[in-house]
Amino acid sequence: MTKEQVLKKYFGYDKFRPLQAEIIETILAKQDCMVLMPTGGGKSICFQVPALVMEGITLVISPLIALMHDQVQSLQANGVPSAFLNSSLTSVEQRTIEEKCKSGELKLLYISPEKLFYNDYLNFIKTLTINQIAIDESHCVSTWGHDFRPEYTKLNILKETFPEIPVVALTATADRVTRKDILTQLGVPDAKVFISSFDRPNLTLSVLPGRNRLKILQQFISKRPNQSGIIYCLSRKNTEDVAEGLRKLGITAMHYHAGVDSKTRSEVQDAFIKDEIQVIVATIAFGMGIDKSNVRFVIHYSLPSNVESYYQEIGRAGRDGMKSDTLLFYSFGDIITRKEMIQNSELPDDMKEVQLAKLDRMKQYAESEICRRRILLSYFNEEAQNDCGNCDVCQNPPKKFDATIFAQKALSAIARTEEKVAMGLLIDVLRGSQNRSIYDRGYQTLKTFGVGKELKYEEWADYITQLLNSGIIDIAYDERHSLKLNAISWQVLKGEKKVDLVRFEAYEAKKARLDEETPREKTKKEVIKDALFEKLRVLRKKIADEQNVPPFIVFSDATLSDMAQKRPINRFQMMAVSGVGEQKFNQYGEEFINEILDFTGKNPSFGRPKAEKGMTYLETFEMYKTGLSIEEMAIKRVLNPVTIISHLVKLYQDGQDIDLKQYIMTYEYNQIIAAAMKINIQKGDALKPLFESLEGVYDYGKLRIALAIWEK
Known part of the structure; x- marks a missing residue:
């Protein structure tokens, strides 16, 4: 399959995002590369698609067990044969996966660095046909990165062991110094670097003074019913106090920090991922290990220590591309606390200096009187052409x-x-x-x-x-x-x-920054569309609970939103919804179609959706694949056979697997092409002169078939 066919079949998307296709071509050409994309920007697609195009198995280095679990679960839901190896598996489970790796059943194998280097496990990896090596969260290899992990520093041995295999390093946050260090540490200093825009236009950015925090949280969350969110706190005690305070206000919230026993942490995280807890209040120990796409808001109860951490943490909101909100509380006391933590740490003096400088940049962001998105993009060496209009400074210029x-x-x-x-x-x-x-x-x-x-x-x-x-x-x-x-x-x-x-603004004036409602009232259609989205969301939760998987594994919020907009009522329309691939349709398509039919039947004023461009071609293509003749397709679709032929010709020209030669005899083809060459017909010319030169012996359908084969 081509990369485009893989994208549609397994992931349900019709086209790549910026840079993805170029990165994939680089990997297919066996070249090393580095990919910098914001969280939710589509980094995983960059190595998952070539993994399915190439022969062999892709090795993915991932830092956390929970992260591996979520990513493999998502891949398996899309019909991609994949697995992970880490300390959570029994010896029997591990052997089963190893056998699948050897037999070629798996296309992606996720593994932690600890597992890779434990008991010379690399020797087993050497027995496999590796086609690429993906280093996820690659900033962990650099001491300049915000989440350095010593075990990552051994990963340069992978390039030494597999010198001909392409290495792709992936991260969402790395400044120039960190980028250079990552490539040096991984042994691929000359790798091609792809830097996507760090802009996340779907995220609103707001900063408020660190006063009345619980009151603001209550109002903020109450405006977002049924929406998942994360609140980051500086200390363990903070997480417990804030979570308890929210529960007293009627909000389902739980705390998460490294001091909680692993069983409880796992239960809390699982409940959050399955949308059973609306809010999780956590230290930075939480977040990197989840792949939950429908987090709608991220709040920082205290100031983060650097812009990289802040950017990665807010990036956990809106991974599906839908509108999401971020809020940072800031007080001068936060600066004092952070500085004391750095000064009292065991870091060498030069690293303390770096950390203090990074803290100062974070302070500048929080105190900014210019567009906050400009500051974020500037930090990652990207220039914004205009103010974003989607941060509190843009929306409420300071007086x-x-x-x-x-x-x-x-x-x-x-x-x-x-x-x-x-x-x-x-x-x-x-x-x-x-x-x-x-x-x-x-x-x-x-x-x-x-x-x-x-x-x-x-x-x-x-x-x-x-x-x-x-x-x-x-x-x-x-x-x-x-x-x-x-x-x-x-x-x-x-x-x-x-x-x-x-000029100082009282809380009552500043809280307007949190208002997401537009002045105008929603139209009846918008209200009904929101109601349909909610119906689909409830169905998704029901299916997810039955299968014991997170709801976003079934369909993302973005897919549900597109579904509510398009209201598909058959296979062809459903397959045109963004994020619906073959596996997802086969598993869930009929249930969601029935829900939409039930809803539209009860809301006739909603109207039927407009036919999607190209939908009629898809319907013909699906019938063609069942072996129907042109005449049979025409009868079933109540169309002229010539129209069916035009569909098949268009599909053939677009690269679909259509055998046009079965519809034309060799002598017919030769006569038509000879006549076309005689009158010098060109691509795009009208067919009437050719039809007349052949004295009407062949209909326009035959002419189209012959010319399509000839042109290709």
């Missing part, structure tokens, strides 16, 4: 005002407290708070005591943070986070420099 007086009040208070106070106590001084800390230090006698009582605590916290971020104030982390003056501070105090700050 600035002359805040010089407020800045001078804060700076004066820092000076009069002898630069010995952190932010909280400084705000108490400015607001004239009557508390013990103030009186113990005698700050109630300062001239600046109470000069800022017109602002609320939240307003001062917001403005002082902006002064810090603007470099107008410094902070001494080693002096209990005391605020310090610098040269710019004194310029402001002396009136030599003006200060513009973004």
Whole structure:
């Protein structure tokens, strides 16, 4: 089969995404390559399709058991013979898979690095006919990557062992330094690098101050009923507290972190994947090992340590390409905590410096007053031509005002407290708070005591943070986070420099950023389409539960949405739905068609879907494959036989397996082509002159058949 035929038959797609076809051709040409595509961008297709085109078996190195399980389960659901080898298998299961590998039954074998190098297991791999080696999550090989795994560093032995076999390294997140290191570590420094756009236009990007988090979470999630989401927290305790808080609010949520026993973790993850838990609250220990395509939102309760981690984690939303949301809570305390974690780590000083620099880039993103997508793309060395219009900054441009007086009040208070106070106590001084800390230090006698009582605590916290971020104030982390003056501070105090700050917005104003509803009301058709999607979603869950698989294994949300739009009511129409291949139709097609027929019967105002372009050709092709004659097809389809012939000719020209020669005798073909050459007929010319030159002996159907064979 060609790569296009494999794509349609096994994965149900009519065309490749950008770069996929080129990458596949590179692999088929036995050349090494590196693939950088965002999560959900279609990386797996790049090695799965050539695995099915080539003879032999593809070896896939994957870091996590759960990730292997999900990917193999998805492949098997599509009819692709595949398996994984890792520590979760019994010896009997392992031997069965090994026999299938040797007999050529399998096309893809997923294996962990630990398994590959345990007890010289590579010797078994050498006995197989390997056609390509795919290194998934290849950033794990680099110490510069955000998820370094020491066991990955041995993988260069694969290229040494199989020098003629193409190696493809795949990752969603790697800057220039990391890319170069990955290829060097894997022993393929000259591999061709394919960099897809890192843009994920289906993801909305929002950042909110780290206050009222639980209240915001409740409102955010309540607007997304039946939608799966992940909330990332910095600490184990955070995950437990947030999950419990959500449950008290009536939201099905569970926590997940490395301190939970493996059995419970597995149960929680399984329930989330099967849509039995709406929200999973987790540390970064969760996520890399799942392939769940219908996660509709990702929330960061705390600031991630770097842009790579943030990008990969938000990438777990909307893997199916459908609209999904991301939200990041940010506070200055997050920066302090992250810096302390880095400084107290056992990393060498040069790596600490790198991690601090990466944290600073993350801080810049969170505090951005320009399009957030531009910042993300810039980080990965990609330029955005326009603002995205799908982030909070684009949708709610910040309003600035002359805040010089407020800045001078804060700076004066820092000076009069002898630069010995952190932010909280400084705000108490400015607001004239009557508390013990103030009186113990005698700050109630300062001239600046109470000069800022017109602002609320939240307003001062917001403005002082902006002064810090603007470099107008410094902070001494080693002096209990005391605020310090610098040269710019004194310029402001002396009136030599003006200060513009973004005006503070109360929570009630900022929550508008979370509103996903458009001002207009949905049309009746849109409401009914959504209702059909929900019906199909319920059917999908029922089938998934019966088969004990995640719902997205049956069909993705994107496929259900396309199905609800097209409303297929026969095999030909269903096969035109994106994501429906032969195996999926054979397993589930009839049930979904019956559900659609039932729904449309109860909603006649919905109307019938328009016929898909090319659908009539597909119907003819399906009949042709059953062995019907042209006349029999014409009768069944209530069409003219010449029309059926035109369909067969078009299918033949498009590369389908059509035997046109059975419909024409050799002498007929010779006479028609001789006449065509005599009058110099060209491709695309009208057939009437040829018909007349042959005095009408042959009908237009015969002429089309002869010319199609001749042209090819």
